[in-house]
Amino acid sequence: MNLRLTKLALAAAMGSLFSGSVLASDLVITFDDLNPDKKAAYEAAVEAFKAANPDINVTANNGDREAHKDTIRNALQNDAPDVITWYPGNRMGPFVDAGLFTDISDLWASDPNLAENFNAIKPTMSRDGKQWGVPYSFYQWGVYYRADIYDKLGLAEPKTWDELLSNCDALKEAGVTPFTIGTQYLWTAAGVFDYLNLRTNGYEVHNDLTAGKIKYTDPRIRDTFAKWEEMLDRCSFVSTHATMDWQAAIAPFANGDAAMYVMGNFSVGQYKDAGLTDDQIDFFQFPEITAGVPRAEEAPADAFFIPANAKNVENAKKFLAFVATPEVQGEWNKTIGQLPPNSAAEINTDDKFIVEGFETLSTASGLAQFYDRDAPAAMAKAGMEGFQKFMLDPSTLDEVLENLDRVQAEVY
């Protein structure tokens, strides 16, 4: 009896010691972008969340984007924050499958804003029929081109494949390399492949290929590569692309030696840093190849997830719902020059690339993430190496495709 009393007293003492920290609710957020504008947008959103929820004690961490790709594994398994950034699509697959992310389908169902304004991106955030994260930003891909060179040669934005090819002929005649690209880090080549594939075969084939349901030696994929070969032949890329990264590839574009660049909208700032003005550069959607194929676009998204080890799940859900609101989405993406996934959010109408991007993505029939996010990482690595090999020497096509089939059989 006495012993029990002592125990109770002890428990009460312990309780009073630690109850403070149990009741005062915490929220730990880990973000992964130190670029000045990205950092500012994130910090502004966190401040707004703090102001709206004074009772929550927020710890906001931020780190380098590339390092985050390595550290997230450790973070999710050991010392998990409550909210963490990661990529949707297949990139979240391994963590979802290992049970390291929290299923937030209930939030998607109960929050009217999430339920109504995120229809276009919802499939990307889903796996096994459940939703796992909330996107805060995405951006369009397409062709950025030198408007001044186009004007000088009297060219118009191509709507079809043939128009693109004849534009290329005219550019080459004038001594301009039609396309610049830097394939040193491989992924840029995947952007070109994705667009050729989306325009030749459509969204379904893209998804089936990256999901491992179609072989690389499939005739439809061979069609895509045939178009690519035509592009390499008649449009040609800068010859030294294998030793350049995507920023280095801007140099010939800025100097007027190359006229077009298949890229994502994050590159616009770099063109301007290289001395180009809004009048000199413009954007067009990658032209149609097979008539009648519904236009799907690349729109890689960045998202917040709740690790399964999170200690403050309710607060984390509050934060995700907050980030999803039209106001926060609009403000955030104005700061970083990208697009809000929330269709009710305002966009920056002063930026012509954002306006065109919004138009491009809101009218697209489907949104692809990107080859290296839709396909599992091991497949993506081999695939992109194959694309680079093919670009350097198109005669290796059969060898490349057979090797990719072999990797595909292993990875899935």
Place this chain on the structure above:
Amino acid sequence: MTASAADLTGKFDTSSKQVGVAAAILAVCTLILVFVIDTSLVQEVLGLARAFDARVPTFFIRVAILIVALGAALYLVTGLSYYKRNKLAVTPWLFLAIGLGLFMLYVIVPIFQSISYSFTKWDGLYDINGDWTGEWVGLHNYKLLMSDPNFYTSLKNNILWLLLYMLAVPIGLFIALFLNQTVRGIRIYKSLFFFPFVISQVVVGLIFVWAYNPQFGLLSEFWSWFFCDNKVNIVGNLTRVCSVEPPSILGNEHTATYGIIAAGLWPQIAYCMILYLTGLNNVSPDQVEAGQLDGARGWKMLWHVVLPQLKPATFIAVVVTVIGALRSFDMIATMTQGGPFGSTNVLAYYMYDQAVGEGVGRYGYGSAIATVLFLIMLLYISYFLYRMYQDEKEGH
């Protein structure tokens, strides 16, 4: 028994009470260690969910407790009568214990772990309960390796590295012979030749990446003297037009590996040179003089008189060069990351690339590559140890 031996036994004679105290300290430490390491156990027992959140302090506490525990264990062991009887045999092992323990923990155990992973398919993740998520696939990874063209490319590159890196030994020798003279300021020349070995591999890699760059590199500048003209392009900027395009050494799968090896040779030659320079100091002038009297000069002098005396230097130079060739990872990581399309991979880099690089996460496959690499190294190391053993036997 001599007096001093009796003295020693008296000094180490520990009462059973002391042994008891040491055992108690050890038990307490072990108990605390179990609790501190397994935080979930603490949380369950005391409900202190937040007590061990600050990880850095608990780490130091753990280390401190570990040291106390080790001290107690040592005291306990030295108090045992078994120890007193076998002191001379046991003491060296006591001193070695910590080192051996760490070596086991960080070298031996991981080798076997890695070999065991090579029989599994695993993406490197543990699930939320801490359970391993891989599956046993037997020899599957090794079968895959046999049909993987990238594996053969890596293996071929490893051999290329080993063969071409050996050039550092004769080139280093000739530079050393050239610099082994007494003229004014020779120390400066020696330092300049040795300089590349002092700078980091990463910097050497970057210097060569820039030199090789087909747009603005040293090589392409040189090239444009002969083959290129500056012309005004369509928007009025100057651009370079070449009748023959400058070579893209790192962008071409046939030349990229040679480009990296050349970059790696630069510091390696300096290293071999310095080894030979010290070796040349020990060449006996008497023998050289005797050789001269017998009419040996030039190549004959080098081959029959100088080189045999440089044998120890040559042995070390070959050993460090082989090791350098196997350490090519840094150069590849800075210069090409294995590209273009995997053509500059070596086994070590390919293993890294498949297991941890860019989230590919094929830990099983990466481990299989590591195991093959380990077997190859084992062959070399066994031969090396055998040679050492033979030399020792001859020497003594």
